[in-house]
Amino acid sequence: MTPAAAHDDPGATRAKPLAQRLAEHFMVLALAGMVVAVFVNVVLRYGFGTSIVSYEEISRLLFVWLVAVGTIVAAVEGSHLGFDLVTSRVGPRTRRVLFWLSQMLVLLCMGLLLWGSWQQVQAGLQSFSTVLGYPLALGAAATLVLAVGLLAVLVRDLRRGSPAQPPAGALDIE
Numbered sequence: 001m002t003p004a005a006a007h008d009d010p011g012a013t014r015a016k017p018l019a020q021r022l023a024e025h026f027m028v029l030a031l032a033g034m035v036v037a038v039f040v041n042v043v044l045r046y047g048f049g050t051s052i053v054s055y056e057e058i059s060r061l062l063f064v065w066l067v068a069v070g071t072i073v074a075a076v077e078g079s080h081l082g083f084d085l086v087t088s089r090v091g092p093r094t095r096r097v098l099f100w101l102s103q104m105l106v107l108l109c110m111g112l113l114l115w116g117s118w119q120q121v122q123a124g125l126q127s128f129s130t131v132l133g134y135p136l137a138l139g140a141a142a143t144l145v146l147a148v149g150l151l152a153v154l155v156r157d158l159r160r161g162s163p164a165q166p167p168a169g170a171l172d173i174e
Helices: 003-008 018-048 053-077 092-124 137-160
Strands: none
């Protein structure tokens, strides 16, 4: 199939951008690391009455980053839950106004998240985890990355004039 034919075929799948593939690989590794760390600690706790304390910090940090990166990937794909009770019952002009209004509210929320996250990163540079000793800014940086990623998706959607469409085969409950 030629690239032009793939572009015309609505059923054809497009190659994911490199950044998205890297994010998905990171999520796989983070989830695998969490599973191993938690499993080892469960076995040690119930089998031997002990645990590896650093594994708890590692799994907590990986979870925070997994949620942040996963949220960005879902936003890029248009996979977040949608609520269209109102927009499905109004005309195209009102739907467009509601789209822009909702995007401005998202912009406000992401601006606040960006500002607060930046403050937490700065404060976390002087605070360290109790076991491993890494700067707590590393955990706070996840929400900073989240805010920047969602702002980029917001800009894309505003330029497009509509949010990303859910992937083919997504659940549509009526």
